[in-house]
Amino acid sequence: MGEVDVVIQGGGIAGLALARSLLDGGLSVSVVECRSTLETGGAGILLQENALKALSCIGVSAGDLGGGHSIKRINLGTRDCPKAMSIAVKGRALGLPRYQLLNCLQAGVDSDCVALNTTIKAWTKLGDGRLNVELSDGGRRVCRVIVAADGAHSTLRERVQQHKTRYRETGQHCWRFLLDDIDHDSESYELQNGRSRLGFIPTAGRQLYVYLTESSLDEESAARRGWREVQDSINGFGSMGKVIAQRIDSETTFLRHPIIDGPVFMPVGPDIIFMGDAAHPMTPNLGQGAAMALEDAAILGPLLRTRDPECASKLFCRLRHRRVARLCSLSYWAGAVAHVSNPGLRRLRTLGLQCIPAAVVQYQQQVFNRSFYRQLKRMDCDLDTET
Ligand SMILES: Cc1cc2nc3c(=O)[nH]c(=O)nc-3n(C[C@H](O)[C@H](O)[C@H](O)COP(=O)(O)OP(=O)(O)OC[C@H]3O[C@@H](n4cnc5c(N)ncnc54)[C@H](O)[C@@H]3O)c2cc1C
Numbered sequence: 088m089g090e091v092d093v094v095i096q097g098g099g100i101a102g103l104a105l106a107r108s109l110l111d112g113g114l115s116v117s118v119v120e121c122r123s124t125l126e127t128g129g130a131g132i133l134l135q136e137n138a139l140k141a142l143s144c145i146g147v148s149a150g151d152l153g154g155g156h157s158i159k160r161i162n163l164g165t166r167d168c169p170k171a172m173s174i175a176v177k178g179r180a181l182g183l184p185r186y187q188l189l190n191c192l193q194a195g196v197d198s199d200c201v202a203l204n205t206t207i208k209a210w211t212k213l214g215d216g217r218l219n220v221e222l223s224d225g226g227r228r229v230c231r232v233i234v235a236a237d238g239a240h241s242t243l244r245e246r247v248q249q250h251k252t253r254y255r256e257t258g259q260h261c262w263r264f265l266l267d268d269i270d271h272d273s274e275s276y277e278l279q280n281g282r283s284r285l286g287f288i289p290t291a292g293r294q295l296y297v298y299l300t301e302s303s304l305d306e307e308s309a310a311r312r313g314w315r316e317v318q319d320s321i322n323g324f325g326s327m328g329k330v331i332a333q334r335i336d337s338e339t340t341f342l343r344h345p346i347i348d349g350p351v352f353m354p355v356g357p358d359i360i361f362m363g364d365a366a367h368p369m370t371p372n373l374g375q376g377a378a379m380a381l382e383d384a385a386i387l388g389p390l391l392r393t394r395d396p397e398c399a400s401k402l403f404c405r406l407r408h409r410r411v412a413r414l415c416s417l418s419y420w421a422g423a424v425a426h427v428s429n430p431g432l433r434r435l436r437t438l439g440l441q442c443i444p445a446a447v448v449q450y451q452q453q454v455f456n457r458s459f460y461r462q463l464k465r466m467d468c469d470l471d472t473e474t
Contacts, residue, residue: 101363101380102236103192108388129185130263131296138378144385155183171440182288232396241365260309302426357397367411372422
């Protein structure tokens with residue numbers, strides 16, 4: 088495959104969702120992935136209403152996801168008061184293992200469109216405006232535009248901005264894992280206990296996605312923590328924590344990583360468009376990183392199908408920049424507030440969770456979702472008036 092419309096670097100959630108959308112619209116695509124497989128590890132994911140809407144825009148229904156668990160309520164609280172704030176979501180949120188989402192996205196992308204074990208080495212502009220892309224395995228592609236969907240540590244981003252990305256360290260580290268064969272009540276929880284935060288989200292009838300976040304840890308001491316230390320921390324979360332802790336042993340597979348974010352990078356130009364974590368690396372505190380990658384694909388796909396790359400890039404940035412920048416900032420501060428170390432402030436936080444009426448939070452959620460629906464509408468109107 089030498090000539091394609093779009094070369095996408097990165098076969099993660101953003102890259103595969105965009106590839107799917109472009110292929111459905113009749114464009115040709117080459118996905119360039121540095122790993123040897125698109126199979127993915129990872130733990131779980133919570134898809135909230137906006138993520139499900141974005142998926143439906145790229146032709147994926149909740150049924151296509153091959154399972155997952157419909158969440159009844161999202162609860163925020165503490166060890167002693169797990170439901171300080173309890174929001175009914177009535178099935179408008181789905182928990183599922185991360186690989187299941189990726190498998191579903193991958194199913195819509197022909198394997199001929201994916202180049203594994205390779206990365207973009209260089210690109211030059213041809214006389215007719217197209218790009219000649221050289222790959223590290225000696226392959227070559229000619230395309231109209233490159234899309235950088237290569238995640239929070241995007242190498243394309245570093246090359247275009249000409250410096251290392253300045254990540255913001257939060258001092259928090261996260262351990263994530265899936266637990267099978269465990270009872271749950273179809274509700275998701277996030278509990279705070281001193282310097283730790285424990286979250287668990289049902290991903291199937293008897294499966295939970297669990298994450299533990301600890302603050303005030305440097306990389307070295309976080310890396311030294313083994314399954315016993317994770318178990319000890321989770322044991323500190325009262326009866327709910329104990330049920331989870333007793334299921335952890337040396338066989339449990341954890342993913343560990345520091346929680347970071349970075350500035351939004353969405354330059355307008357005809358050659359490279361940045362999306363997903365490559366454009367807006369955000370902390371996972373609001374569970375919106377994958378959702379933003381999916382929203383990006385739902386907007387960028389139609390733009391690239393109908394516009395020249397420069398115009399698509401301009402509109403994409405205009406539609407998306409504000410929303411993702413606000414969310415990055417909100418997500419960072421949500422993590423900071425969740426990990427306040429002062430006991431008085433912690434009590435104040437719990438009181439705040441108890442006092443804010445659920446209706447207010449639901450309203451805010453609606454406003455947040457509607458702003459994405461408005462973007463879709465604005466894009467549709469814009470496309471209608473120009474065609
Ligand atoms: C603890 C935690 C919990 C989370 N929970 C949620 C949640 O509940 N809900 C939610 O919406 N989001 C969640 N997220 C966020 C979400 O996982 C990410 O934000 C999302 O996956 C971003 O997708 P992406 O495709 O942009 O990047 P990635 O998923 O990182 O994909 C990038 C891809 O590019 C490839 N790549 C990298 N460099 C190169 C290169 N040089 N050449 C070629 N290929 C390359 C990588 O191998 C990878 O396949 C969570 C994140 C964390 C850390």
